[in-house]
Amino acid sequence: MSRRIRVPFVLLLLVVAAVAPVGGAAATGSSDAGTVDVAGTADLDGTADADVTPDTAAGIATNHGGTIVRTTTFSLTPGEPGSVDATMRFDLPDGVPELTVGPFPDGVTVVDEGGFDREGDRYVRRDHGRAALTLRFDLPSEQLSTADVGIDTGDWAYVRVPYVPTEWSYYGDAPAFRGDAAVDGEGAVQGEWAYLGATETTTRSAGDLTVRYVRAAGDPDAPSPDAVFAGWNWLATRLGSGGRDRVTVFALPTPDAMEWRRSPGLASDEDGAAYVFSRAPATGTEPAWFHEFVHLLQGPEPSEGMEWYPEASATYYARLAALNLGASEYGTFREASTVEEPRNVRFTRRSSWRSPTDYRQGALALGAIDATVGAASDGDRRLADAHRRLRDDDRLTYDSFRDAAVAAGNGSAGAEADRVVDAPARHEFVDDGLAYADHAPDRDLDGDGLDLATEREHGTNPFLADTDGDGLDDPAELDRGSDPLAATRDADGNDDGEGSADEPDPKTVDSDGDGLSDVRERELGTDRKRADTDHDGLADGEEVEGVTDPLDPDTDGDDLGDGEERESGTDPLAEDTDGDGLPDGHEVHVGTDPADPDTDGDGVPDGEQHREESESDGEDVPTWSPRGVGEMVGDLVEDALELPRMVADVVRLLT
Structure with a gap:
């Protein structure tokens, strides 16, 4: 916090x-x-x-x-x-x-x-x-x-x-x-x-930072310096120093009567100081020692629309550090990251969420963008690279955050940021270990004998020795030719790891049921664990069998998604299906028929009416729609609901 x-x-x-x-x-x-x-x-x-x-x-x-x-x-x-x-x-x-x-x-x-x-x-x-x-x-x-x-x-x-x-x-x-x-x-x-009393102090480098770890002399509960500095060095090396040279983390003794678990620590990013109660563990899914330290690495103050980022990034990177350092397991990481009933949240509109949504779903949003950056760069870059780029800015805005994500990945990272941050979304956990693995090709994170480069080549989970959970570790499956990504059945009806009559057909495994085998998905670059990679409403297999691009939600670029084109009967490969001079997406927005060049039947094509603003026979279709009005009214209502909070903030500052 x-x-x-x-x-x-x-x-x-x-x-x-x-x-x-x-x-x-x-x-x-x-x-x-x-x-x-x-x-x-x-x-x-x-x-x-x-x-x-x-x-x-x-x-x-x-x-x-x-x-x-x-x-x-x-x-x-x-x-x-x-x-x-x-x-x-x-x-x-x-x-x-x-x-x-x-x-x-x-x-x-x-x-x-x-x-x-x-x-x-x-x-x-x-x-x-x-x-x-x-x-x-x-x-x-x-x-x-x-x-x-x-x-x-x-x-x-x-x-x-x-x-x-x-x-x-x-x-x-x-x-x-x-x-x-x-x-x-x-x-x-x-x-x-200030801490008053006898202390033991350990000073070490973490990335470009000098970090002091101050604990009460003789406190048996305080974690060892090695336990906390491992995480701090991992975080500072990847996230940067936040524009500072020196920080201090205090380990406060924990009185027996203190209820410390609800708020185990606090960071003052302006002072470069944080405290954590010494009984807080340095292991587990999200150690407070890592969470508060991330706050000390955050650079510019967030502006309107980015208020969610401080706690979201502290939560996400604390979990990521624990996972990559072996302080937690992938199963507990997945469990802690999963939100059972996610809210429909647009993070750039503050009135649409309240804490702890920024901790929970905010971390999921960052995970989705991080996965996209990693996929776009073949694992060479991560969202942490974008975090480092932000430290020189005066204020953290959504535009600067999006630009940094695009620079780390590519345009797909910007599109993903728009989807999970700047649009209403019910955030889901990206269940792909490769999305969270540190960029260290020679490391064997799960001890199964496969280094990260090999795990990435085969699409296996670098944090699970047995990716598909069929009782046969990934290296053994690769040796015998079975698919380590799916618990395929043998001729005897058992999982790969059971029985002896293994007769796998790895080319037919379809993990997400989208009609494409996992092997084919790897060739195409689609997500083998997501039936609809580009979120356009059409399954990847359906798009490949048809004419649209499974990696582009709007194949013809007319601002009408491929799935919407099917619903409206328009051509997903033609920007202007009816040839009236108006893109299909524009026609749907204003209420004209994208499949009829003359919606009102007055003899004047819709595009010509739009350009000349003609009302030749009084039957022109209006250039507004009830949906547009509803969105405008919704924005006004949200702004009105925001006003009391803004007034309260002003009063609090003045008093």
Whole structure:
């Protein structure tokens, strides 16, 4: 799970009527600028809208720029579980004569004002230099949720710097703002997250990243460094670094009373920090250690239409890493990935889905695109290659995601993305082990004696020693000439692996029942496990026996699918069946008959009427259809349903 909050940057430039101490007007800044994550980190690089020139006798402006540095230092309170002390120190450059902090959130109390004047629920510093507030954090001692600032058990604590509004006035160039965290005593920090207590730290490279694994000293539940770094290296090598150099993963001790299974971890991608409770296993279908790490490798923030991607990609790649590293088996991978009753979801329309659909069906959507990329490149490239291309973008949009998928595969990857992301779809698991196998031709993932290159050549599942489950491992079937892709019957009526009178006919096996043998499907490039490879409503065998292309849902390119052409009686090989100048797909959309050149029988061909917008006898067919109106009304209804959520988001940010 990842949390990220964007707060709009508003910098007001105010001209002060009174004479300032240096003889000039002052501008104001705010820590609402830039990006603020759940830990309250302010990443402020905003500049004023215009320079302010001091009103001096000589009329010369002095540069009083620099950086406002806020350092929050945490310390344990031994014997007092549920509380942590902290000092919040501000170092102000010369050009900042005044700074205001507050109000502080619930659970954080100012116990010493240090160089600040209290004004209601705010604290004001009217001088440059250094000043510090002393704080007391009241924290839960046995639970930690995504809404909590932290946890303190008495022996150790994990805490983040909360968001605290901060404003200042300045002269000359606008100062930058930086927030740091520190620990008084033993512990470790990353960004504005801090662990307080004795630790053991392992630092290694994972891909291009430097990764710190911080765990409580002597915690028997924490996985070994080897167990977690294997997955982290696999992920960082394939997905890239997300544009960062260093990340930290904290293993938090797990109190006996804590219910950690529902939310075993959390990542702050802005800070490059994540925590996982130490009792969470490093094996299984989707280890939290892998899921949260993927969040640290995600680059640009998703824009509207791509809100599903962070959790979908964390789920999918965590499962993929576990499968390829042997931490899970193909059967459990398939079971975890299968959605019994999938919803009809269009991911680019946020109102059509809610969590956990992004975790479950979103992962299936990525799996479908990944399978298409792999098939288009003969396994040389994967969707992970597209993920790496996205890290340099300012925002993650559907167009940039689609373009990256096309670059990794080809146009078929873009078409698949349109089908499973930008159109309503009930996502299904792609049951093909080759679609999920790492690109390592020499590896034998299932230990059956066949390397990946050989498994790919024969279409067998690289994660199953016995692909068809007939009791005979794939190499044995290949040696005796039986088909490893189907549990074919012998002359004695048994599966291949039973009895002794094997008389297989591998050329006749049709795994998907589409009328084409698996051997023929491999020759054609169609999917041997999908009866309708191109999803046009016609079985592959029917298309091969007929005239249409089983790999192209619209053989003649008239925007009317091959299956729809059969239903409407049009020619699937002719863009304009009736020769009236209008493509068949256009005629179906506007309501004219694609099989009749003069739908209304007025003597004027439909295409000519359309071009000239003629209404010669008043019998012209309208250029709209009830279906088009229904789609328009549906969009309006969905947008109306979206409005309350948008308003609620705005109110939440403002309050």
